[in-house]
Structure formats: C-alpha cells, structure tokens
Amino acid sequence: MACSYPPAHAAVVVPTEAPQPGEVVVKVQWTASSPADLHQADGNLVTDYPFILGCSFAGTIVAVGPEDPSAVAPDSKSLEVGDRVCGYAMWQQKQSGFQTYVTVPRHMTGRIPENLSMEAAVTLPVNLPWPVPPNYTSQEADKPILVWGAAGSVGNYIVQVLRHWGYRNLLAVASKKHHNELKRFGATEVFDYSESNVVEQILAVAGHIPYDAPSSQQDCRPGTRVAVVVPIVIHHAMTKVEPQLTRDPSTVLVGEWKDGVEVIPIMTFFYQDNEYFKWHLQPDVIPALLRAGAIKPNKQRIIEAETLLERAQQALNLLRERVPSGERLVWRISDS
Ligand SMILES: NC(=O)c1ccc[n+]([C@@H]2O[C@H](COP(=O)([O-])OP(=O)(O)OC[C@H]3O[C@@H](n4cnc5c(N)ncnc54)[C@H](OP(=O)(O)O)[C@@H]3O)[C@@H](O)[C@H]2O)c1
Known part of the structure; x- marks a missing residue:
C-alpha cells in the first residue's frame, strides 16, 4: 500500500537546563546551518543519539545564573534578562543551537548591536591582536595572502x-558573481576558480604558489604557510552518498x-x-567589530517551512546539494 510520510517528525522533548554559575538561558529565535551540521549528520561524527545539532544561535536572554x-569578567557590561545576544557554542547538548532554549556560559555569547537583525548576527560566530593597536601595521601587511x-x-x-587588521595584499578566489563584493570587503585581486588558467593568473600576480601540480619548481618558496580549515572534504556528502572527510592534511596530496x-x-x-579569546572573543570582540562596521554579516538565505524540523531538514538538504553560494542558511527556531 502506498503511503506518504514527511522526511522528519517531532519526537524528542528535552528539559530546559537551569543556569549554573556563569551561565545564561537564551530563548533562541534564529539559527544558521553550516557545513559542520552536514559533517555531523552524514559523516559518522555522532555516535550517541538523540543528538541536538547546531553551533550558533541568536535570541533573547530569559535567565541569568549566579556569578x-x-x-574573567568581560570588558563589556554584564548581561541581563531581555538582552539580544548571539553566540557560538556546541560543547554540550544544552548549548546546541537547534532547540528553543539554550543554556550557555556567558562568555559564549555577545550582545547584538541595536542596528543589526538577529538573522544577520547569527551568521557570524567565529575569529584575532585586540583591540587593533593605533597605527598598527603587521610586518607582513604587504605579503600576498591567498584566500x-x-x-x-x-x-x-x-x-x-585581514583587511581590518591592515593586510593589503589579499588575493581572493571565488566565482565571478562575488568579485565586486569581495573587492569592497578588501580583496586586492580576485580570481575565478572555474577558469582553467586560474593558477597561472594567480602566479602572474603573486609570483609563487605552494602546490606543485600546475607550476614549476622555481615557484617554490620555503616558508610559505598553508592554513587548511579542516575537515578536508575528500568526497562531499550527497543525498545517498556518505561524505569522506579527514582532519589530517598530511594524508592528502601526499608528496605534492x-x-x-x-x-x-x-x-x-x-x-x-587561548585564554584571551575564551573570555573576550564572543562577549567583546565580535560585538565591537560589528558596531564599528569592520565586518559585515554574511548574506542570509532564509529557510521558510512550517515547523522547526522541516526547516532543519530543508537546510541539510540544501547543504547536501551544495546550494549555498556566498550566503548562510538561516532559519527561525521560535516564532515569538
Ligand atoms: N575546523 C573548523 O573550526 C571549521 C570552522 C568553520 C568551517 N569549517 C569548514 O570549512 C569549510 C568551509 O566552511 P564555510 O562555512 O565557509 O562553507 P560555505 O559558506 O558553505 O561554503 C560555500 C562556498 O564554497 C565555495 N566553493 C565551493 N567549491 C569551491 C572551489 N572549488 N573553490 C573555491 N570556492 C569554492 C562556494 O563559492 P562560490 O559561491 O564562489 O561558488 C560557496 O560560496 C567547510 O568544510 C567547513 O566544515 C571548519
């Protein structure tokens, strides 16, 4: 007999955890879906179920625990009930963003500036000397940095x-439709990765590249640092295919x-x-960067569906299909 059923249905109710010393309870209004959710959902990273996904949240403080x-006290004023905050937290289940209330340490949240919406702020959580010292110039400000x-x-x-910290030789690789915006954000040169000679174009500007395949040995410069944001995706997750991921760069491009x-x-x-980042990144640094206009939140693609679970499922499906391009998937957790 034919039957139809939704891809997901509500099954679990979790207790709201009372705030312990240093914690706050946040009523979550918005969250964002990132590749990390897909790595957890499809990449065998989760072994204990039920498991609540979500690394970021934006909402309103409803309770503040004892001191x-x-x-370490933040530089900014203490949080109070009613404050609009956003945060990045995922180390305990009570912190995960895909639920209507999160209970999180105060230092994992920061106030959202008044002129910024919650759905914009929730795209942000994460990264640097702080505050930028007056007249600060890095000794490497003119060295090429390829992103x-x-x-x-x-x-x-x-x-x-990087632009905010004064780096002025930023080479950005992205599809062409994003080039104008990247230049506004501080990229000095922009390249399109779909062009077959993209590596030669970069070499013509930067002079060397650390990977051996398309260039010659004379391009080799010891001392080049390659920062790889892991996991490295060997095969991307697709609707019926599990992803293949590795955290260890030494296992890919071996010898190349x-x-x-x-x-x-x-x-x-x-x-x-890092002790400083632990206590100041979210309460002080991110709100200050936003207030100063030094960083602009990612563009948001709002996921609309009737229930929270449908919105979560739709976001995962879009990640599997590699739809997000220059945007963050953002969706409502609670409607009030
Ligand atoms: N380890 C950590 O702490 C950590 C933290 C955050 C993220 N990550 C990982 O870092 C990766 C990126 O995360 P994200 O949040 O930035 O992802 P994202 O926003 O979903 O990335 C989507 C973008 O990837 C670009 N892209 C796809 N293929 C490309 C290619 N061949 N060359 C250049 N650009 C390409 C697309 O650019 P176009 O639009 O130009 O096509 C698209 O806009 C993920 O694997 C994530 O898991 C790790």
Missing part, C-alpha cells in the same frame, strides 16, 4: 578580518606539496584554548 567566581573559497562564510570573514611548505590544520572549535 562564576572563577570567570581560496573567499565566497564561503569562513573565507568571507577572513578577507574582512613543495619542500619547505608548512601545512597547518585550522580548528576554530578550539579557540578557547
């Missing part, structure tokens, strides 16, 4: 953040990097290993 005597994937959320913020090139895996999830 944590061991916490491959500059239209993606990570790449887009990297270009803006030129001598003297340093390949560094980047894991933003561990930003709290």
Whole structure:
C-alpha cells in the first residue's frame, strides 16, 4: 500500500537546563546551518543519539545564573534578562543551537548591536591582536595572502578580518558573481576558480604558489604557510552518498606539496584554548567589530517551512546539494 510520510517528525522533548554559575538561558529565535551540521549528520561524527545539532544561535536572554567566581569578567557590561545576544557554542547538548532554549556560559555569547537583525548576527560566530593597536601595521601587511573559497562564510570573514587588521595584499578566489563584493570587503585581486588558467593568473600576480601540480619548481618558496580549515572534504556528502572527510592534511596530496611548505590544520572549535579569546572573543570582540562596521554579516538565505524540523531538514538538504553560494542558511527556531 502506498503511503506518504514527511522526511522528519517531532519526537524528542528535552528539559530546559537551569543556569549554573556563569551561565545564561537564551530563548533562541534564529539559527544558521553550516557545513559542520552536514559533517555531523552524514559523516559518522555522532555516535550517541538523540543528538541536538547546531553551533550558533541568536535570541533573547530569559535567565541569568549566579556569578562564576572563577570567570574573567568581560570588558563589556554584564548581561541581563531581555538582552539580544548571539553566540557560538556546541560543547554540550544544552548549548546546541537547534532547540528553543539554550543554556550557555556567558562568555559564549555577545550582545547584538541595536542596528543589526538577529538573522544577520547569527551568521557570524567565529575569529584575532585586540583591540587593533593605533597605527598598527603587521610586518607582513604587504605579503600576498591567498584566500581560496573567499565566497564561503569562513573565507568571507577572513578577507574582512585581514583587511581590518591592515593586510593589503589579499588575493581572493571565488566565482565571478562575488568579485565586486569581495573587492569592497578588501580583496586586492580576485580570481575565478572555474577558469582553467586560474593558477597561472594567480602566479602572474603573486609570483609563487605552494602546490606543485600546475607550476614549476622555481615557484617554490620555503616558508610559505598553508592554513587548511579542516575537515578536508575528500568526497562531499550527497543525498545517498556518505561524505569522506579527514582532519589530517598530511594524508592528502601526499608528496605534492613543495619542500619547505608548512601545512597547518585550522580548528576554530578550539579557540578557547587561548585564554584571551575564551573570555573576550564572543562577549567583546565580535560585538565591537560589528558596531564599528569592520565586518559585515554574511548574506542570509532564509529557510521558510512550517515547523522547526522541516526547516532543519530543508537546510541539510540544501547543504547536501551544495546550494549555498556566498550566503548562510538561516532559519527561525521560535516564532515569538
Ligand atoms: N575546523 C573548523 O573550526 C571549521 C570552522 C568553520 C568551517 N569549517 C569548514 O570549512 C569549510 C568551509 O566552511 P564555510 O562555512 O565557509 O562553507 P560555505 O559558506 O558553505 O561554503 C560555500 C562556498 O564554497 C565555495 N566553493 C565551493 N567549491 C569551491 C572551489 N572549488 N573553490 C573555491 N570556492 C569554492 C562556494 O563559492 P562560490 O559561491 O564562489 O561558488 C560557496 O560560496 C567547510 O568544510 C567547513 O566544515 C571548519
């Protein structure tokens, strides 16, 4: 007998966790879907079920726990009930963004500036000396920095953040439709990765590239650093195909990097290993960058569907189909 059923249905209710010392409870209004959700949903990264996905949230504080005597106070004013905040948190299930209330440490949230919508702020959570010292110039300000994937959320913020810190030789690779915006954000030169001679175009401007395939040995310059935002996707997740991912850059392109090139895996999830970033990145740095207009949130593609689960499912499907281009998938968690 033929039957029809939705791809997902509501099954789990989770208790709202009371705030412990240093924590706040946030009523979540908006969240954003990123490749990390897809890696977790399809990439065998989750072993215990039920599991709540979601790394970012924007909403309103509904409860503030007692002070944590061991916490380092933020530079900004203390959070209060009613404050509009956004945050990046995913280390415990009570923090994950795809639920109507999250209970999170205060330092994993920051106030949303008044002129910014929650759906714009929720695209942001994540990355640098702070505040930028007056007249600060990096000794490497004129060295070429290549950002491959500059239209993606990570790449887009990297270009803006580097521009804010005074780097002025930024080479951005993205499809042509994003070039004008990337130039406005600070890219010095832009390249289209769909053009067959893109590597030669970059070499003509930057003079060398650290990967051996299309260029000659004389392009080799020891000391080049390649920052790879992991996981490296070997095969992308598709509707019926599991992705193949690796966190270890030494297992890909083996023997193809030129001598003297340093390949560094980047894991933003561990930003709290840096004591300063732990206590200030979300409460102070991100709100200040937004207030100053130093970074502009990603463009948002709003996912519309009747229920939270349908919106979550639609977002995962769009990620599987690799639809997002220069935009973040953003959707409502609660309607009030
Ligand atoms: N380890 C960590 O802490 C961490 C943190 C965040 C993200 N990540 C990972 O970093 C990756 C990027 O994340 P994201 O949030 O920036 O993704 P995203 O916004 O969904 O990336 C989409 C963009 O990728 C670009 N793209 C696709 N194929 C490309 C190619 N061959 N060359 C250049 N650009 C290409 C597309 O550019 P066009 O529109 O120009 O086609 C598109 O705009 C993901 O794998 C994610 O899991 C890791």
